[in-house]
Amino acid sequence: MASFIIEYFTLLIFFLSLGNCQRTPTISHITQEQIRDIGGQVDLDCSVHYAQDYPVLWLKYDRHKSTESLPLSTNSGLIIRDSRFSLRFDAASATYTLxxxxxQETDAGWYLCQVIMSVSNKITAEVELQVRRPPIISDNSTRSIVTSQGESAQMECYAGGFPPPKISWRRENNAILPTGGSIYRGNILKMNSVHKEDRGTYYCVAENGVGRGARRNINLEVEFAPVVTVPRPRLGQALQYDMDLECHVEAYPPPAITWLKNEVQLSNNQHYRISHFATADEFTDTTLRVITIEKRQYGLFTCKAQNKLGTAQGTVELFEMIIPVCPPACGQTRYAGAAPAPAPRRLPALALAAALARIFSTRY
Incomplete structure (x- = not known):
């Protein structure tokens, strides 16, 4: 009988020890994906059973570079020295809480709970920590663009952040976009045929609900041939007085502007004074002042504008009048390299009377 009892307990101990040997470590629970704001806090739980004799680790790793991982803790102790990290172990639930x-933004990524049983035998579970980040427009986005009228063009805008930002496009002063409407949504703004009216500043706006969003100003320059307009095609002035002839030029790149009379190019001298005033990259006002007009200076004048895309011109006719036009015939003006223009002279009494008579007869 005694030998039977001994054999029974021996078998019982054997089967109990065999059962214990078959109990391999298991991870019964790990926290689901977490989303937090910068400056916030998060708890990552990992419940591990039957792992008393094995190291249990928390690691941070890069999914794209699986060989690169950073051990954070082992069993109930931290490995890294960072006051922002702490580890708790609850023996009742066998839960390791990181x-x-x-x-911080750099804390975003994948965290791995791992039990190491041997060099080639490990069990793991993972959880992703997402950190909300305001949008940042990427360097591979368009900064500026130059194209010619009639050609196609596209602007690209990409942004990082979490949640992934949405991209929209606007124009300065809410002007209509080439695609129609005042807002376009998408990473690429494409224009099939650019017009000179499309030039200006475009805004790429990235928003994801975190912070105030991000914006980049993109300048679109459209190259086009000159367009010349003449505000006053016919001007009259009396002999020996000055007169200003004007042209407005619109072109990009900025054109070379010349004034001609009888196909001869004019230059600054005692008879003429040429000035250009650029009001913007595409707009230039040019003025030719005819100084102390002589009889031979009446006639047609041409202002000509030329850039790599074409040429345009306008004409102004200067004709003789008896009564001087004021301005620019008022007072004296001294020009660099030229004698002062004479003060308005008195018209002969007979000529003045005849002019007044013509005006009177015309009106009545």
Whole structure:
């Protein structure tokens, strides 16, 4: 009988020890994906059973570079020295809790709970920590663009951040976009045929609900041939007085502007004074002042504008009048390299009377 009892307990101990040997470590629970704001806090739980004799680790790793991982803790102790990290172990639930406070953007990523049984035998579970980040427009986005009228063009805008930002396009002063409407949504703004009216500043706006969003100003320059307009095609002035002839030029790139009379190019001298005033990259006002007009200076004058895309011109006719036009015939003006223009002279009494008579007869 005694030998039977001994054999029974021996078998019982054997089967109990065999059952214990078959109990391999298991991870019964790990925290689901977490989303936090910068500066917040998060707790990552990992419940591990039957792992008393094995190291249990928390690691941070890069999914794209699986060989690169950073061990954070082993069993109930931290490996890294960072006051923002802490570790708790609850023996009742066999749960290892990794806490992170004052969350930074660099804390985003995948966290791995791992039990190491041998060099080639490990069990793991993972959880992703997403950190909300305001949008940042990427360097591969368009900064500026130059194209010619009639050609196609496109602007690209990409942004990082979490949640992934949405991209929209606007124009300065809410002007209509080439695609129609005042807002276009998408990473690429494409224009099939650019017009000179499309030039200006475009805004790429990235928004994801975090912070105030991000914006980039993109300048679109459209190259086009000159367009010349003449505000006053016919001008009259009396002999020996000055007169200003004007042309407005619109072109990009800025054109070379010349004034001609009888196909001869004019230059600054005692008879003429040429000035250009650029009001913007595409707009130039040019003025030719005819100084102390002589009889031979009446006639047609041409202002000509030329850039790599074409040429345009306008004409102004200067004709003789008896009564001087004021301005620019008022007072004296001294020009660099030229004698002062004479003060308005008195018209002969007979000529003045005849002019007044013509005016009177015309009106009545």
């Amino acid at each position: 806490s992170i406070k004052d969350i």
